[in-house]
Amino acid sequence: MxxxxxxxxxxxxxxxxxxxxxxxxxxxxxxxxxxxxxxxxxxxxxxxxxxxxxRKTRSAFGGRASTAFGGSSAGAAGTVTKVLIGLNVAMFILTLAVGGTAAITSSTQLHYALAEASVFQYGQGVFHTFANVELFGTMYSLPGVSTGGEYRMVTAMFLHFGAVHLLFNMVVLWILGRVLEKDLGSLRFLAVYLVSGLVGSVAVYVFTNPITLTAGASGAVYGLFGVLILVNRRLGRESSGIYVLLGINLVLTVVMGFSLAGHVGGLVGGLLCGAVLAFTPASQRKVLHWVGFAVILAMMVVLTMWRTDTLLTQFGVA
Structure with a gap:
């Protein structure tokens, strides 16, 4: 041929x-x-x-929508949600690996007297190093929030006091996170998650006893409730189910003695982030969304500095 x-x-x-x-x-x-x-x-x-x-298709809040020919963006695939869940689970496994079964407890909030050295036996150093706790003096070698340990406000968001605590937060993160990540896009979703969690940590620092040990993704998760409420309102979607779920969780927070300041603080942080997203004009959202998040962070820095100065003065460290 x-x-x-x-x-x-x-x-x-x-x-x-x-x-x-x-x-x-x-x-x-x-x-x-x-x-x-x-x-x-x-x-x-x-x-x-x-x-x-x-031209890239964008969601109502500037996130990248699904791509052509059946592909999907990272936001539509829930990539950041999955990564956040993975990080939380990995930190819990690390806590178990270092501290053994003693690192599992049904308690969601532990209070210690300032002189109790056993505070660092929980998790054998993991909570010692990364939980959100304020301790004065040098008897424990590592700084509290007011003495150079501000990083605790972020790292505490990835620690949990037990398997039930972890499971509950991850289930809610999975349910709400995929919806919001698709609506907002991966970067904006990650920003509101971290900012909300940080607002919750600052609320704990400002409004609770300085010897309170707190940890968990609850502040960030409650922030997702706040963001979703305003996102749904902006998009004209029904939110009655979200209100019911949020109300149940708030009641459990009070009844079970969970960190009310952290949970409500995270919710407030989410509402602030949601307001930035929902009320920014579409023509200016590319810049103003990030400016709004930066303003919230600046407010948290000011509150943290004020609380630190108050505590150091009160305990005669300054």
Whole structure:
């Protein structure tokens, strides 16, 4: 048979005969290379070129929506939600690995007298180093929040007091996180999660006994409630179920003696972030969303500095 009469071969796989052709460039493509298009098939090269020139579809809050030809953005896939759950689970496993079964407790909040050295036996150093706690003096070697341990306000968000505590927070994070990440996009979702959690940590620092040991993703999770309420309002979606779930959780917070300051603080942080997202004009959201988050962070810095000065003066450390 002559070359003119032989079947064409895929331009990417020279050993595969094919009669399929790209509707854009007319190159022969095999079944593995073809990509379904609204009309006919396209080759990978033409699809890639088309995506470069295509205007990115954005959600109502500026997040990247699903991509063409059945693909999805990181936000639509819930990537950040999954990573956050993974980090929380990994830290819990680390706590168990270092502290053994003694690191599991049904308590969600532990109070210690200032002189009790046993505070650091819980988790064998993990909570010692990363939980949100204020301790004065040098008897424990590591600083409290007011003496250089401000990092505790962030790291405490990834520690949990037991398997039930972890499970409850991760289930709610999975339910709310995927919805919000799809609405907001991955970066904005991560920002509101961390900012809400930080507001909860600052609330604990400002409004609770300085010898209170707190930890957990609850502040950030409650922040997601606040954000979702305002996002739903902005999008005209029903929120009655969210209000019921939030009310039940707040009642449990009071009845079970959980960290009310941390939970309510996280909720307030979420409402603040939600207000930034919902009420910023669409034409200015690319900049003003991040400016709004920065303003909330600046407020938390001021509150932290004020509380630190108050505590150091009160205990005669200054």
């Amino acid at each position: 002559s070359d003119e009469q032989s079947a064409p071969v895929c331009y990417r796989h020279r050993n595969r005969e094919t009669y399929l052709r790209c509707v854009r460039c007319d190159k022969p493509i095999c079944a593995d290379c073809r990509i379904d298009a609204p009309v006919g098939f396209q080759c990978p090269g033409c699809v890639a070129e088309g995506r470069k020139s295509m």
